[in-house]
Amino acid sequence: xxxxxxxxxxxxxxxxxxxxxxxxxxxxxxxxxxxxxxxxxxxxxxxxxxxxxxxxxxxxxxxxxxxxxxxxxxxxxxxxxxxxxxxxxxxxxxxxxxxxxxxxxxxxxxxxxxxxxxxxxxxxxxxxxxxxxxxxxxxxxxxxxxxxxxxxxxxxxxxxxxxxxxxxxxxxxxxxxxxxxxxxxxxxxxxxxxxxxxxxxxxxxxxxxxxxxxxxxxxxxxxxxxxxxxxxxxxxxxxxxxxxxxxxxxxxxxxxxxxxxxxxxxxxxxxxxxxxx
Numbered sequence: 001x002x003x004x005x006x007x008x009x010x011x012x013x014x015x016x017x018x019x020x021x022x023x024x025x026x027x028x029x030x031x032x033x034x035x036x037x038x039x040x041x042x043x044x045x046x047x048x049x050x051x052x053x054x055x056x057x058x059x060x061x062x063x064x065x066x067x068x069x070x071x072x073x074x075x076x077x078x079x080x081x082x083x084x085x086x087x088x089x090x091x092x093x094x095x096x097x098x099x100x101x102x103x104x105x106x107x108x109x110x111x112x113x114x115x116x117x118x119x120x121x122x123x124x125x126x127x128x129x130x131x132x133x134x135x136x137x138x139x140x141x142x143x144x145x146x147x148x149x150x151x152x153x154x155x156x157x158x159x160x161x162x163x164x165x166x167x168x169x170x171x172x173x174x175x176x177x178x179x180x181x182x183x184x185x186x187x188x189x190x191x192x193x194x195x196x197x198x199x200x201x202x203x204x205x206x207x208x209x210x211x212x213x214x215x216x217x218x219x220x221x222x223x224x225x226x227x228x229x230x231x232x233x234x235x236x237x238x239x240x241x242x243x244x245x246x247x248x249x250x251x252x253x254x255x256x257x258x259x260x261x262x263x264x265x266x267x268x269x270x271x272x273x274x275x276x277x
Contacts, residue, residue, distance in 0.1 A: 019065070020065055022037065039054055048076070048218065079220075088232030090267055109170075111149075112260070144188075145268075152192055166205045179217065191215065197210045221252060222244065225237070
């Protein structure tokens with residue numbers, strides 16, 4: 001029985017047909033339906049755009065066919081940050097430093113989330129490699145929020161596929177940035193970011209998650225944290241940050257670093273601040 005399906009997964013399932021198991025993990029498996037991936041998972045995992053959460057997870061075999069359950073399901077969609085304002089966003093960002101400092105894992109891009117100065121955030125090996133691309137991307141984001149139409153820095157393409165794992169840190173960073181841009185009403189920025197993803201090279205699973213991010217959707221814990229910051233709700237920030245650890249080894253924090261890059265660019269832009277106030 002399906003407990004809930006993400007809106008992209010539901011869209012894939014609505015087309016029917018039989019899928020093929022592409023990757024198997026302890027609590028989940030990725031299944032391809034006509035080249036489109038969804039993730040079938042235990043109910044204990046978080047909601048997300050590609051997730052199909054089952055009450056009872058079957059035993060998966062790599063390469064086997066998989067017939068999607070036909071049971072009635074609820075569809076998950078990303079929560080909308082109703083009522084956010086620039087002043088609330090500034091309040092939320094100010095509370096992030098004391099709530100998050102020291103909580104970030106050593107791996108991945110997590111320090112970029114906590115350090116506004118990119119040069120002070122180079123902890124892991126992949127973070128050192130990302131230092132210049134992220135610095136250039138932050139400059140571009142600021143220009144875009146200020147209304148200056150400027151070309152995407154060529155260095156940003158180095159983020160695609162950067163780092164180990166099924167969803168590399170660079171990919172997660174770009175995904176978080178796209179989702180934050182959508183939440184701020186700047187789908188144009190998200191579209192420009194997605195172009196460098198399409199021009200780069202990464203794995204099929206990461207590419208599926210990035211395609212979802214280009215539609216403004218990622219795993220539920222990151223949406224809840226982003227919405228709390230946007231709306232200045234600071235009481236649960238520590239718990240929200242802790243929940244990022246459920247999104248993978250460092251994926252939650254890597255994506256959150258991308259979120260913070262966009263939010264910081266927005267508040268630093270006088271033009272965007274005045275329009276969003």
